[in-house]
Amino acid sequence: MKTVYYESTPWTAEPAVKVRGPFHGALRPAALISGCVAAAAMTAVSLQVGHGSLAPEAAVALCIFIAAVWFWIFSAVEDTYVALGAAVALVVSGAMPTESLFDALGEESVWLLMAAFVIASAVASTGLAARGAAFVITGARSVRQLAHLASLGLVVTAFAIPATSGRAALALPIFLALRAALKDRPAVVKILAILFPTVILLSAVASFLGAGAHLITSQVLQSAGHEGFDFASWLLLGLPLALVSSMLATELTVRLFTERTDREEPLRVDAARLQQGSTTRLRGPLDLDEQRSLLLLGAVVALWCTEPIHGLEPALVALIGALVVCSPHYGSVKLGAALKKVPWSMLIFMAATLALGASLVTTGAAAWLASSLFAPLAVLGAWKGPVFVVAVVVVSAGAHLVIQSRSARSAVLIPVVVASAGSMGVDPVAVAFASTAAAGFCHTLTSSAKPVAMFAETDDVANYSPADLLRLSAWLGPLSTALVLFFSFWVWPVLGLPLFPSR
Numbered sequence: 362m363k364t365v366y367y368e369s370t371p372w373t374a375e376p377a378v379k380v381r382g383p384f385h386g387a388l389r390p391a392a393l394i395s396g397c398v399a400a401a402a403m404t405a406v407s408l409q410v411g412h413g414s415l416a417p418e419a420a421v422a423l424c425i426f427i428a429a430v431w432f433w434i435f436s437a438v439e440d441t442y443v444a445l446g447a448a449v450a451l452v453v454s455g456a457m458p459t460e461s462l463f464d465a466l467g468e469e470s471v472w473l474l475m476a477a478f479v480i481a482s483a484v485a486s487t488g489l490a491a492r493g494a495a496f497v498i499t500g501a502r503s504v505r506q507l508a509h510l511a512s513l514g515l516v517v518t519a520f521a522i523p524a525t526s527g528r529a530a531l532a533l534p535i536f537l538a539l540r541a542a543l544k545d546r547p548a549v550v551k552i553l554a555i556l557f558p559t560v561i562l563l564s565a566v567a568s569f570l571g572a573g574a575h576l577i578t579s580q581v582l583q584s585a586g587h588e589g590f591d592f593a594s595w596l597l598l599g600l601p602l603a604l605v606s607s608m609l610a611t612e613l614t615v616r617l618f619t620e621r622t623d624r625e626e627p628l629r630v631d632a633a634r635l636q637q638g639s640t641t642r643l644r645g646p647l648d649l650d651e652q653r654s655l656l657l658l659g660a661v662v663a664l665w666c667t668e669p670i671h672g673l674e675p676a677l678v679a680l681i682g683a684l685v686v687c688s689p690h691y692g693s694v695k696l697g698a699a700l701k702k703v704p705w706s707m708l709i710f711m712a713a714t715l716a717l718g719a720s721l722v723t724t725g726a727a728a729w730l731a732s733s734l735f736a737p738l739a740v741l742g743a744w745k746g747p748v749f750v751v752a753v754v755v756v757s758a759g760a761h762l763v764i765q766s767r768s769a770r771s772a773v774l775i776p777v778v779v780a781s782a783g784s785m786g787v788d789p790v791a792v793a794f795a796s797t798a799a800a801g802f803c804h805t806l807t808s809s810a811k812p813v814a815m816f817a818e819t820d821d822v823a824n825y826s827p828a829d830l831l832r833l834s835a836w837l838g839p840l841s842t843a844l845v846l847f848f849s850f851w852v853w854p855v856l857g858l859p860l861f862p863s864r
Contacts, residue, residue, distance in 0.1 A: 421454045421724075434763045440765075441710040444710050444714045445710075451720050474524075477523045478527075478702065478703045479686065480658065492651070494532070495535065501628060501629070503625075508553070512564075515532060515557065519568040519571045520570075525562055526815075533819070540819075542630060548620070549623065554825050555614055556614045557816055561812045562802070564606075564607050566599040566603050566606075566801050567600045567602075567604075568592075568596065569590060572801075581772075581775045582775075582789065597857075601852065613833070614833065650693040654686070664678045683696075687699055734781070746861060749787055750846070753795065758802045760774065762805060765810070771800065775796060791853065791859060794858065799842060804833060804834050
């Protein structure tokens with residue numbers, strides 16, 4: 362069983378959660394076997410170079426990529442360290458120009474996330490998000506209403522706060538206040554403890570900034586010569602899936618973890634009792650800082666969604682918003698204080714994985730790996746495209762069992778998926794989006810995602826057990842996979858993202 366250590370950290374930073382994953386430490390034979398497999402794969406790559414089917418720089422990039430994946434899965438080394446080490450190795454080996462590594466730190470997506478974290482820091486400092494969540498929840502009159510209203514509030518936070526771990530850290534005080542107010546209803550507390558991280562993870566797909574993996578997917582597509590995503594296009598495709606998956610997950614959680622008597626018993630979350638369990642002011646009129654933060658956040662989101670009209674890049678809009686929220690007379694936080702809460706480790710990790718993914722594409726390593734993995738599907742004829750899409754979605758949904766970081770999963774999967782799509786007769790942009798959406802399911806183990814670990818135990822009180830999580834995943838995993846496939850084949854094509862453009 363893993364060990365989790367919690368420390369006090371700013372809400373916007375990556376939570377200081379030391380997680381020993383399912384393959385770390387205990388399963389040394391598995392690590393040894395995987396090391397042999399990785400060595401065999403590297404040997405095969407080297408032999409292919411000798412036969413001239415793989416360029417030397419592509420072989421080097423592929424070997425470094427395999428080594429990085431091995432460390433991500435089977436070692437306790439920090440993900441950012443592995444990604445940065447892999448990027449440096451690519452430069453030293455000559456597989457990637459030095460400029461590509463340093464240019465990755467200046468990518469628009471990195472600046473976009475940095476500025477978005479500054480804005481989110483200002484919004485959180487005013488208590489506006491906590492007040493909004495409390496306002497929504499106090500309208501509940503039953504367990505089912507409480508669960509669905511909480512889910513709705515959590516979906517909205519995807520547009521205010523980048524990264525699922527940041528949203529979880531913001532929602533945790535609300536959950537603790539609810540736990541104190543509902544201490545006489547333990548079954549309700551349990552479903553809320555499970556529901557909060559579940560919805561946070563599933564609803565991340567609603568926003569382009571909901572997870573770093575979304576930005577990595579877009580950048581890899583652009584590196585391969587395809588059109589990436591912007592805030593508005595991602596919103597159009599992701600929000601419907603986020604709402605439907607969150608609603609279904611909420612209903613599933615309520616039915617699995619409550620009895621009929623619990624669901625039928627009246628419930629009222631009193632604002633006064635909720636305030637007693639929270640250190641943040643949840644009642645009364647909005648003060649000036651809260652009003653300004655709400656206005657600014659609405660303006661920034663509106664500008665992101667209307668980029669085709671005004672032509673301002675999302676990163677520039679975010680930087681303008683960050684300057685406004687930190688301005689001497691209008692802002693609610695100082696720029697220096699806000700920058701201290703930016704998770705720089707996450708941004709460096711993103712930059713390094715962007716460089717790694719781009720090198721796989723530009724050297725031809727991704728294309729060679731894709732042809733090697735998916736060549737057998739050619740015998741399926743007209744069915745190879747649909748089977749390929751199903752395989753990608755299933756693998757993307759299950760990848761959290763071996764690679765904990767969602768961004769790392771995208772860095773591993775998306776270059777291969779994009780390189781394979783053309784030969785399978787599938788649109789690369791559509792299948793890359795499906796893969797990224799499917800990766801939102803990562804609930805099987807408490808070590809599978811930081812939000813799950815954060816809500817598993819708080820203040821030395823276990824909110825739910827690993828068995829509860831496995832019970833949920835046994836139903837939610839197949840449901841989430843089927844839902845992504847349904848959207849991929851029938852919903853997103855209607856919204857302008859067809860899997861098979863030629864049909």
